[in-house]
Amino acid sequence: MIKYHPTDQLIEQFAGGLLTPALSVIVATHIDLCPRCQQVAHDAEQLLAEQVMHTTPNKLPPELNQQFNAMLEQILATPAPSTIIQPPYHENLHLNGKVFNLPATLARQYHRIGEWSRVPGKMLKAPLHLGSNECINLIYMDHGSRVPEHTHKGNEITLVINGVFNDEQDEYKDGDFVLLSQQHTHQPETRDEDCLTLATLDAPLHFTSGIARLLNPFSSLFFK
Secondary structure, X not given: OOOOOOOHHHHHHHHOOOOOHHHHHHHHHXXXXXXXXXXXXXXHHHHHHHHHHHOHHHHOOHHHHHHHHHHHHHHXXXXXXXXXXXXXXXXXXXXXXXXXXXXXXXXXXXXXXXOOEEEOOOEEEEEEOOOOOOEEEEEEEOOOOEOOOEEEOOOEEEEEEEEOXXXXXXXXXXXXXXXXXXOOOEOOEOOOOOEEEEEEEOOOEEEXXXXXXXXXXXXXXXHO
């Protein structure tokens, strides 16, 4: 059972197209995995559709109402194209001798996954190239992996795709959406099981414990 979800407000912003590309992909991937949030997103989309259909024309000046209605009729009457070119859809990710089943959103973005590279602590990462300056990565933590204790100069959002990782607060499994801010300090680790996650940062990590603090000038090597 998924324990951690985006807020309903965040899902409503996603439905309205108001999120950044990185956050949109993470929220959409969580929705792929979460029946509860699928219903929240469906309700938000229905409400937005009703607002567009019934509220927007009343807010337009009278001289634009006729143009709006004509445009809407034209859109609804336009037939769907006979063929739609889609990028390759890959449901499976082969990594470290394992096969991971990708949720639909990531399967559609497979062609945007960059090269995998090693990260200190028995981890691998691959950027997801979305055409923006945001930092978003697929991160693989082998069993027995550990990220040094750190806080965040901004927000860190992690979505568990498959597997389990722990920190001082809880255990996180498939579908869990974990949002941490500057007020949080933690040390993520895997124990007997590996973990594939999707993560985004809007500012670098800041290591807080012992010798790991020497890594702060190089913190971008972890998830940037």
